[in-house]
Amino acid sequence: SPSTPSITQTPRGPVNENTTIILTCEIKGGNPQANITWHYNGSTPVDSTGTIMNTNAPTIPTINQMPIGPIIEGNMMILTCEISGGNPLATITWICDGFTHITASPSPFTDKVISSIERNVTKISDVSPDISPTITQIPSGNVDEGTQINLTCEVQGGKPLAIIEWQCAGSSPIAFTTSQPTDKTISSVELPVTKYQNGEMCTCYGFHPAWNQNKSTNPPESFRLITQTPSGPIVEDNMVILTCEIIGGNPLATLFWQCDGFTPITSPGILPTNKVMSSIQKIVTKEDNGNNCTCTGQHRLWTPNHMIRKHTLQVY
Structure with missing residues (x-):
């Protein structure tokens, strides 16, 4: 059987604060050889470098802005991201629309990681959508009375994405859904049609800050x-x-x-x-x-x- 574990310290004896020491554990003999595990204060596991091994996951990242609230154009803004806990500590990567950030220096803390970026903010001009709203009907063409039709309105592109609203003559939509993929806005309505609705119109309105009709320049005549x-x-x-x-x-x-x-x-x-x-x-x-x-x-x-x-x- 293996011998009892023995520990040696280098350098020996009392040491000054902030001195690096090496503890060596040795177990002689045994077949198979023994496994060695280190613990700090009797219960907390540590790795071979003496770092506490924490099996708990880190906290969810939090972001703080300085100054707080809306920022006046041309002023400096600082964003700070913090993640506490975890072993090893988490890593932080920033992805921001419209500019490339400079990675902050590594966090000096042992129990959390902090990263900050700063920028002089400016107003970003609105980007107009590629095309005006377009409507497709399913099923297409003329339909029989009692058929349920689906009308889909789509506005491609734009930053921010456009907003879509519906107005239908003679009936109310029984379903209204709007989705926004990363590059377009899509909105659909479903209608059960009757012969009394023949020739009536459903209108899809698209609204966007970059379009002229959303910029107040003069009142009606x-x-x-x-x-x-x-x-x-x-x-x-x-x-x-x-x-x-x-x-x-x-x-x-x-x-x-x-x-x-x-x-x-x-x-x-x-x-x-x-x-x-x-x-x-x-x-x-x-x-x-x-x-x-x-x-x-x-x-x-x-x-x-x-x-x-x-x-x-x-x-x-």
Whole structure:
């Protein structure tokens, strides 16, 4: 059997603080030979260099910013990442959009790792998407009544990515999903169609800071009165169409409807470059006589930011 373990110290005897010492453990004899494991203070395992062997995983990285909060353009920003614990200590690598960092010096601590980067911040101009929104329909072409169709709107490119909103005439989407891969925005709606929806339109709106319509440069020129088709009093059980129109403005204004006795769904047509139009339609009854429909237009350069137009239905 092997001999009892013996330990020798080099240099021998008491040593001054910060002196490096070597402890050598020796076990003679034995077949097979004995295995040697070092422990610090009787229980904590250490490796051959005397470093404490910690089997616990390090903490999740934390990042602190100095100064705290939004930073004024041209000022210095310092980001500090810290990971505590772990053996060996963790390593830190920075990946930042728009600039290459300089790796900080190794952390001097024995129980954590700290890395900092600094930069004079500047405003990064928005990058316009590659193309305007495009819509695809599945199944494509004409469909039978009762078919459920899927409309997908896509905006490729841009930094930041564009935002997509839907408006569908005559019906509400039963599903609405938006996903953002790294290079485009995709949004889909699902609709069960009926013959009454033939010719109606679903509009996909794309919004992006780099597009001109999102930059307020001038208010609208005019907010016209609501027009009714057919004009004048309407015979009961006939269709009436109300149209609201705002000319000019950059960006274009937005329109919202509110009617007594029923909930209209905004039905925007194809948007020209110089005006916004919205129409609603209803088969009227005698109960609609005297009811009001209100079209509200909103624009960020109006004070207050909204105006209204009212129309009273006359049914006999």
